[in-house]
Amino acid sequence: MLQKQCRSATKASIDGPDEKNIITKGKQAQLNLNESEGKYRILLEELRYRNIINTAIAKASSLFISPVKVDYQAILRTMGESIDVNRVYIFEITGDGQTLSNTHEWCAKGTAPQIEKLKALDAHLFSWWTDQLRDGKNIVIEDVANLSSRAAAEKQILQSQQIQSLVCVPIWAKGKKLWGFMGFDDTQKTRKWTETEIEALQILGEMISGDLERNASEQRLAFERNQLLSIFDSLDGNIFVSDPHTYEILYVNKAFKKYFAHEVIGKICYREFHGFDSPCSFCSNKQILKEKPKIHRHEFYNPMMDKTFSIMDRIISWPDGRDVRFELAIDITEKKQIESRLRQAQKMEAIGTLAGGIAHDFNNILSGIFGYLQLAKFHILEPELAEKDLEKISEGAKRATLLTKQILTFSRHKWNDRRPVVVFPLIEETLKLLRSVIPSNIEIKNNIVSKSMILADSTQIHQLAMNLCTNAYQAMENRGGVLTIGLNELVLGKDQLSHEKNLLPGKYLKLEVSDTGPGIENAIQNKIFDPYFTTKKTGKGTGLGLAMVAGIVKKHNGFITVHSQPGEGACFKVFLPVIDPNVSMEKPTTKEDATACSGTETVMLVDDETDILISQEKFLTGLGYKVSSFEDGQSALQAFLSHPQAFDLIVTDMTMPRMSGETLSREILKIKPDIPIILCTGFHETVTRELALGLGIRKYVQKPIEVSILSKMIRELLDA
Structure with a gap:
């Protein structure tokens, strides 16, 4: 009995409250386990989802690395399919923040596109939306139906597109300026947007912002490049x-x-x-x-x-x-050609001005020649008196020759042939030409002193002086006055040349031309050197004279000044740098020995002017030479081809019918390169001294030439 009771007690203790405890704890553990498993599954699902999104972002970012153009449609599709939304889009804010426009859109199957409907929307109607974005906030709407009254306009347009939920992020341009926005739409349900989804949208927005900046830089560089190319090509x-x-x-x-x-x-x-x-x-x-x-x-x-x-x-x-x-x-080819023609036109205008005076001088010379010719005939039986008359005739012919050379020198086309030149005789020659032109009511004062040398083109210095003097006397021709021309040397320092930065201190030649005319008005003094500017009446001048002077002075590394007051005349001063007097200078041909030189050699004379041919032939024959005369180059060449060894020297004119002296000389030198040739010319523009000597011609002389000097030249060449 007692034993039974003990067993019962033991059983009771096992099946009592302790057993219930054990069951409760087991259930709790199971519940905890289930909860942990649920959390783990959620975590795994979240990690899996995050991994999907990261993979999508990685794929989208790879699409930004494009050598040509970014495929935005593929980027939007990649993100839309990964996040499981119905629509992905990009909006640009244009017109300086005034309008909204849908630029890119991707829609899932079954979702109606809206891109064509959403163009140039008035940004002011969506102030709540744009204010949020400008403040740097993301727009996250889980349920469009719950939007506040402040966003009534936005709510209306969103619901018209069946949008139930959305998220948008701002897209920034360079300098933190709002460029636009990017968003996800869900048209099927409301949804709670995760941080991962919002972060993905932000990362994509930053990528777009970087691409926009790159595109803007490329467009700016391309624009600047095209702009420069357009400017350069125009x-x-x-x-x-x-x-x-x-x-x-x-x-x-x-x-x-x-x-x-x-x-x-x-x-x-x-x-x-x-x-x-x-x-x-x-x-x-x-x-x-x-x-x-x-x-x-x-x-x-x-x-x-x-x-x-x-x-x-x-x-x-x-x-x-x-x-x-x-x-x-x-x-500047055409400009140079025009300048050359204008220079020549201005020279010819000046020569036209001088024509009357030149004609006057020639008439005086010819009158003297004719007068003494009549006296020589009258004194033909009195040799001493006749010889004096003939000497006067010779002097008159020399004066005419000098006047012709002065005219040819002035009218020569050659430009910028600069050599060491003494200006003194050039100015004197200019005054000789001017004296016969300047009216008698104008007095000329000569203060030509310096004989310094400059590096210059003598033709241009002639023209410079002629233009200044012509300008001076024309200012006084109505009422008369005094024309003063001076030539002096002075030393200019840095202070005097401060206005001429390219010139060096040193010795300068000063050419000064002044008049007592009406002077130059202050208002036009800065225009007088402009081409075509003139105060003369129509037909009285081209307006090139002083412009030519300024150009010549500049070409010769000098400068020019003008001082004038109304009623007090005008004074022009030209300053040109002086060069070392030891520099070699081309010496003019002089008649050191006018004694005729005789000989016995054979000379070929070629000239289409009969009087020249006959006089030279008779003179040289009288000196002992054998002379063959020809009136044209072609017949002379035929004679030479027949007997090339028969001739020791050739004297030929330059300009002749049928064949020129240049062509004749070329052909003769091909056959007999060492034969001496003297080429005589009155005036020729194309065949210069340098060209003639380069062909092998020994002497190049200006007509007229005295036969005594010609005979001396022949003798020198034959003896060389």
């Missing part, structure tokens, strides 16, 4: 860029390309532009590299292109960092 000036070390052409503009039938970029400049096999001796590369960034200006004639250019060279920095040569070359 210029008439020729632009090219080259490497100053390798001479490789890096760029040429449209104007420059027209000179070439092929592509020149990448080729060598001296070969393409000048046809040389090595760098040009006149290349300015070393100079501009040494003086960078200083601009080097000069004029250059390119024989390959037959063009004259005004050049501006300098060193600039190329995009790759190296120093390159930038050249702007303006074609």
Whole structure:
């Protein structure tokens, strides 16, 4: 009994409250386990979802790395399918924040596109929306139906598109300016947007912002490049860029390309532009590299292109960092041709002005010649008196010869043939020409003192002095006055040359021309050197005289000043740099010994002027020479071809019918290169002394030439 009771007690203790405890704890543990498993599954699902989104972001980011253009449609599709939304879109805020426009859109199957409907929306109607974005806030709407009254406009347009839930993030342009926004729409249900989804949208927005900045930079650079190319290609000036070390052409503009039938970029400049096999001796590369960034200006004639250019060279920095040569070359060929014609026209105008005086001088000379000729006939039986008469005739002929040479010198076309020149005799010759033209009511005062030498073109100095003197006497021709011309030397220092930055201190020759005319009004003094500016009446002048003076002075590295007051006349001063007197100067031909020189050699005379031919033949025959005379070059050449060894020397005129003296000389020298030839010319524009001597012609002389001097010249050549 007792034993039974003990067993019962033991059983009771096992099946009692302790057993219930054990069951409760087991259930709790199971519940906890289930809860942990649920959380773990949620965590795993979240990680899986996050991984899907990260994979989508990675894929989308790879699409931004495009050499051509980013495929936004593929990016939107990738994100839309990964996050499981119905619509993904990009809006741009345009018109300086005034309008909203849908630029890109992706829609899931069954979702109606809205992109065409959402163009140029008035941004003011969606102020709540845009204010949120401008403040840098994301727009997260779990249920569109719950939007507040402040967003009434937004609520209306969202519901019209069946949008139930959405999230949007701002897209920023450079400088933190709101460019637009990007968003996800769910048209099927309301939803709670996760941080992962919002973060994904923000990352994508930043990628778009970076692409926008890149595109903006590329567009800006492309615009600037096209802008510069458009400017350079619209210029008439020729632009090219080259490497100053390798001479490789890096760029040429449209104007420059027209000179070439092929592509020149990448080729060598001296070969393409000048046809040389090595760098040009006149290349300015070393100079501009040494003086960078200083601009080097000069004029250059390119024989390959037959063009004259005004050049501006300098060193600039190329995009790759190296120093390159930038050249702007303006074609001034036509300008130079016009200038040449204008110079000649102005010379002829001046000669026209002098024509009356020249005719007066020639008439006086001819009157004297005719007078003494009559006296010589009258004194034919009195040799001593007749010889004096003939000497006067000879003096008159020499005066006519000198006057002709002065006219030819002044009218010569040659330009910029600068040599050491003493100005003193040039000014005196100018005054000789002017004396017969200037009215008697104008007094000339001569203060020509200096005999200094300058480097100059004597023809231009003639013209300069002639223009200044003509301008002076024309200012006084109605009422008379005094024309003063002076030539003096002075030393100019830095202070006196402060207004002429390109000139060096030193000795200068001052040519001063003044008049006592009405003077020049202050208002027009800065215009008097302009081409075509004139105060004279129509037909009285071209307005080129003083412009030509200014051009000549500048070409000779000098400067000019003018001082004038109304009623007090005008004074022009020209300053030209003096050169070392020891510099060699071309000496004019002089008659050191007028004694005729005899000989026995055979001389060929060729001239279409019968009187010249007969007089020279008789004179040379009288001196013992054997003379063969011909009236044209062709018959002379035939005679020479028949017996080339029969002739020891040729004297030929330049301008003749059938064959010129130049052509005759060329043909004779082909057969007998060492035969001495004397070429005589009255005036010829194309055959110069240099050209004649270059052909092998021994002497080039100006007509008329005295037969005694001719005989001396013949003797010298035959004895050489």
